[in-house]
Amino acid sequence: MxxxxxxxxxxxxxxxxxxxxxxxxxxxxxxxxxxxxxxxSKVKNNVEKKPKDKIENEETISAPMPGDIVDVKVREGEKIKKGEVLMILEAMKMENEIVSPTDGNVSRINVNKGDSVNLGDRLVLIQ
Structure with missing residues (x-):
């Protein structure tokens, strides 16, 4: 072995x-x-926990597939709840909701409406 x-x-x-x-x-x-x-929820949203040297409860929501951002439903600094829709990602002519896996605050949004993203691109940072 x-x-x-x-x-x-x-x-x-x-x-x-x-x-x-x-x-x-x-x-x-x-x-x-x-x-x-x-x-x-981690598999569905491709959530990645940050290393210990970062703020402890940070989560990065990454693109689960390549596509285009057709709508961003939240703003930086906004309080969000688990299951809330953060943005809409269009892939293969289907709209996919990217939802929050946890309660928290949106600390950073890395994409804008109309942006194209690849698998694994970092979309939103939640604290």
Missing amino acids: EKYKIKLNERIYEVEVEEVLDENEECSTTSDFEEEKVSS
């Missing part, structure tokens, strides 16, 4: 890989692999 570190979307995962020689042969060892649990 070999251990590897994999970097995916700026997060590092440690995995164990076991070589299997034959499909019909049973493995004699078991893996101690622990799966990292990610909440559905």
